[in-house]
Amino acid sequence: MNTHNGHLPGVEPGGLADLVAEIFTAVGLNPSDAEAVAHHLVEADLRGVDSHGVSRTAVYVHRIRRGLVTARPQRSVITQTPVSALLDAGNGPGIVAAEHAMRTAIAKAADTGVGMVSVRNSNHCGMLAHYTGMAAREGLVALATTSAPAAMAPWGAKDSYFGTNPISYAVPAPEGRPDIVFDMATSHVAKGKIILAGKNGQRIPLDWALDENGRPTGDPAAALAGSMLPVGGPKGSGLALLVEVFSALLSGAHYGPHIPPLYDNDDHPQGLGHFFLAMSPEVFLPADEFTARVGRLADEVAALPAAEGHERVYLPGEPEAERAEHRRAHGIPLSAEVRAELRAVAREAGVGAALTAVLDGSEPAAGAGEAAAAEGSPR
Amino acid sequence: MNTHNGHLPGVEPGGLADLVAEIFTAVGLNPSDAEAVAHHLVEADLRGVDSHGVSRTAVYVHRIRRGLVTARPQRSVITQTPVSALLDAGNGPGIVAAEHAMRTAIAKAADTGVGMVSVRNSNHCGMLAHYTGMAAREGLVALATTSAPAAMAPWGAKDSYFGTNPISYAVPAPEGRPDIVFDMATSHVAKGKIILAGKNGQRIPLDWALDENGRPTGDPAAALAGSMLPVGGPKGSGLALLVEVFSALLSGAHYGPHIPPLYDNDDHPQGLGHFFLAMSPEVFLPADEFTARVGRLADEVAALPAAEGHERVYLPGEPEAERAEHRRAHGIPLSAEVRAELRAVAREAGVGAALTAVLDGSEPAAGAGEAAAAEGSPR
Numbered sequence: 001m002n003t004h005n006g007h008l009p010g011v012e013p014g015g016l017a018d019l020v021a022e023i024f025t026a027v028g029l030n031p032s033d034a035e036a037v038a039h040h041l042v043e044a045d046l047r048g049v050d051s052h053g054v055s056r057t058a059v060y061v062h063r064i065r066r067g068l069v070t071a072r073p074q075r076s077v078i079t080q081t082p083v084s085a086l087l088d089a090g091n092g093p094g095i096v097a098a099e100h101a102m103r104t105a106i107a108k109a110a111d112t113g114v115g116m117v118s119v120r121n122s123n124h125c126g127m128l129a130h131y132t133g134m135a136a137r138e139g140l141v142a143l144a145t146t147s148a149p150a151a152m153a154p155w156g157a158k159d160s161y162f163g164t165n166p167i168s169y170a171v172p173a174p175e176g177r178p179d180i181v182f183d184m185a186t187s188h189v190a191k192g193k194i195i196l197a198g199k200n201g202q203r204i205p206l207d208w209a210l211d212e213n214g215r216p217t218g219d220p221a222a223a224l225a226g227s228m229l230p231v232g233g234p235k236g237s238g239l240a241l242l243v244e245v246f247s248a249l250l251s252g253a254h255y256g257p258h259i260p261p262l263y264d265n266d267d268h269p270q271g272l273g274h275f276f277l278a279m280s281p282e283v284f285l286p287a288d289e290f291t292a293r294v295g296r297l298a299d300e301v302a303a304l305p306a307a308e309g310h311e312r313v314y315l316p317g318e319p320e321a322e323r324a325e326h327r328r329a330h331g332i333p334l335s336a337e338v339r340a341e342l343r344a345v346a347r348e349a350g351v352g353a354a355l356t357a358v359l360d361g362s363e364p365a366a367g368a369g370e371a372a373a374a375e376g377s378p379r
Numbered sequence: 380m381n382t383h384n385g386h387l388p389g390v391e392p393g394g395l396a397d398l399v400a401e402i403f404t405a406v407g408l409n410p411s412d413a414e415a416v417a418h419h420l421v422e423a424d425l426r427g428v429d430s431h432g433v434s435r436t437a438v439y440v441h442r443i444r445r446g447l448v449t450a451r452p453q454r455s456v457i458t459q460t461p462v463s464a465l466l467d468a469g470n471g472p473g474i475v476a477a478e479h480a481m482r483t484a485i486a487k488a489a490d491t492g493v494g495m496v497s498v499r500n501s502n503h504c505g506m507l508a509h510y511t512g513m514a515a516r517e518g519l520v521a522l523a524t525t526s527a528p529a530a531m532a533p534w535g536a537k538d539s540y541f542g543t544n545p546i547s548y549a550v551p552a553p554e555g556r557p558d559i560v561f562d563m564a565t566s567h568v569a570k571g572k573i574i575l576a577g578k579n580g581q582r583i584p585l586d587w588a589l590d591e592n593g594r595p596t597g598d599p600a601a602a603l604a605g606s607m608l609p610v611g612g613p614k615g616s617g618l619a620l621l622v623e624v625f626s627a628l629l630s631g632a633h634y635g636p637h638i639p640p641l642y643d644n645d646d647h648p649q650g651l652g653h654f655f656l657a658m659s660p661e662v663f664l665p666a667d668e669f670t671a672r673v674g675r676l677a678d679e680v681a682a683l684p685a686a687e688g689h690e691r692v693y694l695p696g697e698p699e700a701e702r703a704e705h706r707r708a709h710g711i712p713l714s715a716e717v718r719a720e721l722r723a724v725a726r727e728a729g730v731g732a733a734l735t736a737v738l739d740g741s742e743p744a745a746g747a748g749e750a751a752a753a754e755g756s757p758r
Contacts, residue, residue, distance in 0.1 A: 083462055083492050084662040113462050114493055118663050141624065154680050156689035161680060169617075171624050180624075182617040214686035231611035238548075238561040238695040241680075245520065245550050245559075249672045250663045256676065283463040284497050284629045293628045297635065301533050301540060301620075307593035310535035316617040 010331025011339075015358030017042040019346065020054055024093075026349035027064045028071030033096045040095045044127045045332045047320035049183075051192050052127040055338045058345050059263060060093065060124070068269050069093060069123050075100065083108055084116045086251060091269050094125030094146075098274050102131040102144070105278040109140050113283035118251035119274040124262055128168035129183035129320070135278040136170035136179035139287055143277040144168045147247040149270070150257040152187050153227035155237035158214025160227040161256045164191070165243035170317075172281075174288075174295040181317030186240040187228040194220050194228075207233075246275035334359070389710025390718075394737030396421040398725065399433055403472075405728035406443045407450030412475045419474045423506045424711045426699035428562075430571050431506040434717045437724050438642060439472065439503070447648050448472060448502050454479065457631075462487055463495045465630060470648050473504030473525075477653050481510040481523070484657040488519050492662035497630035498653040503527075503641055507547035508562035508699070514657040515549035515558035518666055522656040523547045526626040528649070529636040531566050532606035534616035537593025539606040540635045543570065544622035549696075551660075553667075553674040560696030565619040566607040573599050573607075586612075625654035713738070 017038045024034035037060070045053030063069040073092025077085055085104050089097035101117045108115025125131075128144040135142030148163025168183040188208050197204045198220030206216040209223030217223050230236030248255035253273025260268035281290040304313045327333075334342075339359045346356050396417045403413035416439070424432030442448040452471025456464055464483050468476035480496045487494025504510075507523040514521030527542025547562040567587050576583045577599030585595040588602030596602050609615030627634035632652025639647035660669040683692045706712075713721075718738045725735050 079663070081492050081662050086663045112491075113460050114495060116493060116658065116662070141629075153686065154683065154692055156685055156692040157680070157683040158686045159683055161683060169621050171621075171628075180620070182621065184611075184614045184617060188611065210686060214684065216687075231614050232563075232567065234693075234695070235563045235610050235615075238563060241559065241676075241695065242548050242550075242561065244676065245673070249550075249669065249676065250520075250660055252664060252668075252672075255672075256679065279495065281629055283460050283495070284458070284465045285631060289631075290628065293631075293634075294624070297620075297623065297628065300635065301536070304533065304536040304538055304540060305593065306535055307532065307537045307589060308595075313533055313535040314613075316613070316620065 010327065010333045012331055012358055013042050013046055013328060015355075016045075016054060016332065016334075019342070019351065019355040019358055020057055022351045022355050023057060023061060023342075023346055023349050024064075026351055027061050029064075029093065029096075030072060033072075033093065036099055037093055037095045040099075040126050040130055042332070043130060043324075045334070046324040046327045047127070047129070048323040048327070049127050049129070049320070051190060053332075054334070054342060056124070056126070058341045061345050061349065063123070063262075064093075066266055068266070073097075078120075082112045083114050085118075087117060087119045089119050089122035091121050091123065091271075094123035094272060094274070097122045098125035098131055098144075098146075098276070099134070101274060102134050102142070102276045102278070105142070105276045106135050106138050106140060109135075109278040109280050110138075114279045115277070117276045118246070119276075120251040120253040120271070121269075122253070122272045122274060123270050124272065125274055127183065128166050129170070129181050129317070131276060132168045132170035132183075133179060133181045133317075135276075136172045136181065138278075139172045139282075139291075140278045140280055141172070142170050142279070144275065145243040145246045146274040147244060147253060147255060147259060147272055149259045149261045151191065151228050152230055152240060153210055153214070154240070155230055155234040158210065158227075162186070162230075162237070162240040162244060163256075163259065164228060165240040165247075167239060167243060171294055172291055173298060174291040177295055177298060178317060178321045180294065180298065180315055181320070183316075184231075186230055186236045186243060188231045188236065189228075191224075191228060194223050198224065248273040250275065389706065389712045391710055391737055392421050392425055392707060394734075395424075395433060395711065395713075398721070398730065398734040398737055399436055401730045401734055402436060402440060402721075402725055402728050403443075405730055406440050408443075408472065408475075409451060412451075412472065415478055416472055416474045419478075419505050419509055421711070422509060422703075424713070425703040425706045426506070426508070427702040427706070428506050428508070428699070430569060432711075433713070433721060435503070435505070437720050440724050440728065442502070442641075443472075445645055447645070452476075457499075461491045462493050464497075466496060466498045468498050468501035470500050470502065470650075473502035473651060473653070476501045477504035477510055477523075477525075477655070478513070480653060481513050481521070481655045481657070484521070484655045485514055485517050485519060488514075488657040488659050489517075493658045494656070496655045497625070498655075499630040499632040499650070500648075501632070501651045501653060502649050503651065504653055506562065507545050508549070508560050508696070510655060511547045511549035511562075512558060512560050512696075514655075515551045515560065517657075518551045518661075518670075519657040519659055520551070521549050521658070523654065524622040524625045525653040526623060526632060526634060526638060526651055528638045528640045530570065530607050531609055531619060532589055532593070533619070534609055534613040537589065537606075541565070541609075541616070541619040541623060542635075542638065543607060544619040544626075546618060546622060550673055551670055552677060553670040556674055556677060557696060557700045559673065559677065559694055560699070562695075563610075565609055565615045565622060567610045567615065568607075570603075570607060573602050577603065622654075627652040629654065 021038035073090030105115035203218040211222040251273040254271040400417035452469030484494035590601040630652040
């Protein structure tokens with residue numbers, strides 16, 4: 001892979017993945033697992049889900065070095081049937097565990113029409129869209145959920161209990177169309193939007209968060225000290241509960257406020273749970289008839305006239321696919337902070353300057369294509 | 380059953396169900412199907428989901444009499460596997476088809492751990508919570524979705540394409556706790572709330588609906604001439620698309636704007652699709668361990684201190700269960716309009732005055748328990 005940054009205004013994705021893989025190998029992951037984690041993080045950055053990109057490298061590495069995440073875990077199957085499996089991730093890297101779980105679901109769906117796989121004793125697994133996207137590429141409809149540390153108040157409550165519990169699904173599209181890939185947090189907005197409003201000195205709408213006294217707040221600082229609010233009030237709250245049931249209650253993982261945090265926690269493994277479902281449309285309709293129907297619906301939706309303030313109608317996953325194309329060509333616009341953090345992590349792990357050179361060069365402004373694509377993003 | 384209204388301030392549910400069952404028998408349903416439809420509609424009224432209650436009797440009857448819904452349909456299994464079935468509802472009553480489909484999913488889940496049933500050529504199937512609740516009573520986790528005529532603009536679009544595409548799930552709780560039963564439309568609010576705001580001369584928030592030119596509107600009349608907006612923008616829009624995939628694309632049913640309307644349509648069957656999934660938690664954990672975990676989470680959420688403006692924290696299905704208890708004791712507060720409509724339908728169907736007597740008496744004010752419970756309702 002080309003590790004030379006060259007003339008790209010952003011960071012070259014191949015070289016970035018090589019750097020991150022080398023860091024994870026240096027802290028003990030076997031090389032193929034390290035590569036899987038690195039590619040996942042870079043894929044998230046390519047798709048514009050920067051919150052789940054290489055900016056997570058430092059905390060992942062920190063937890064591995066502290067022994068809170070097992071670099072080379074002993075994974076096991078606790079119980080399984082032809083349509084299901086309950087897996088113990090052995091407290092290993094969540095991305096590796098989740099990929100393995102979705103591959104298990106895909107294999108079961110190929111055999112029986114459906115695979116449901118629940119995982120316990122796992123860790124932060126990045127961007128769910130990656131896993132549902134894997135299944136869609138195999139022609140399967142897929143769902144994925146994961147639990148997360150408490151950050152969101154159930155509807156009507158003063159305090160956090162649920163995580164921002166995300167849900168992803170993917171649907172295979174016919175040749176020539178990107179698959180439909182959807183990924184949402186069940187909170188009204190991502191926490192990052194509140195942090196950004198605070199940095200910009202802006203107030204936030206009152207349905208985004210509660211302050212620490214359980215009152216809706218327009219003040220980003222008060223919101224960050226309080227709780228996120230679920231999207232659509234009781235609707236997002238109910239969906240977050242469903243995520244908790246699938247990811248944690250069914251798997252035997254920790255749930256809600258019993259999940260230790262990812263950051264500022266040097267003592268406890270997180271014990272996270274995930275859930276993956278893959279189903280074959282062929283148990284209902286011939287595969288090409290189904291994908292042709294998906295294509296017709298997608299064409300019709302994309303052709304709808306746009307509402308005021310919108311340029312065009314995007315299908316789930318389209319803005320991310322466009323952004324990935326743009327960033328693949330122009331590089332990933334990593335902030336100076338994230339570059340500095342990666343350099344420090346690499347140095348500490350003993351990774352040489354040849355690989356960190358990919359981070360050199362000026363911090364680019366986001367390209368024009370980025371701003372247009374960002375609007376349709378669900379997260 | 381007691382068909383005498385007596386001293387109840389509202390309409391006595393047993394007598395109301397008898398009346399509605401007799402109406403459906405009179406227009407051609409076999410008596411057990413008529414009873415299933417009647418009990419479904421009264422259950423919706425008991426739970427406070429009045430939009431899916433006996434107020435639907437008139438349009439259901441109208442469509443049966445016009446031959447647009449087949450009173451005694453020929454249902455068939457198009458294809459099935461041990462984990463799935465695709466059913467043709469024979470253009471029969473949607474409630475009967477959906478109950479049959481969920482029973483099929485439950486039987487498959489009992490055999491294999493999971494049942495996925497998709498239905499085409501069906502009609503309006505009422506309140507999805509009824510079907511997921513059936514599965515929860517059997518100890519299963521369940522999902523249900525249904526397509527619906529276009530009424531909601533996809534995120535970024537000017538015009539309607541999706542229905543208000545609802546999603547329901549249910550989770551079995553331990554003995555002594557009501558099951559968790561969730562049911563939401565993917566629109567920001569139910570259309571009924573916009574109609575009500577119009578009647579009360581109030582304006583609506585700008586994120587509820589678009590006018591016919593694709594502009595957010597605070598005017599209920601302009602909203603009703605335009606499109607509903609999805610809850611949480613791209614989030615509700617993506618969930619509505621998932622509902623369309625499960626209910627219509629997988630089943631071969633009509634989808635989006637190709638679904639003929641329920642009202643003011645005297646020519647076309649609707650060709651609706653539904654989807655039901657039932658899964659056994661026992662493929663992951665022993666049943667009592669799973670329900671004990673559900674109970675602990677439910678206890679913890681219910682015990683959270685309430686946010687400002689809330690009396691306490693409700694779990695999904697709790698407000699509806701409380702309302703049902705209240706209405707079972709005090710009767711169902713049917714409006715004068717719905718009573719008059721039911722009397723007219725009964726007269727036209729040749730149903731005698733002994734049964735319509737249940738509708739007599741004054742229109743009651745909603746009880747105190749109603750108002751408290753209404754707040755937590757997701758719809």
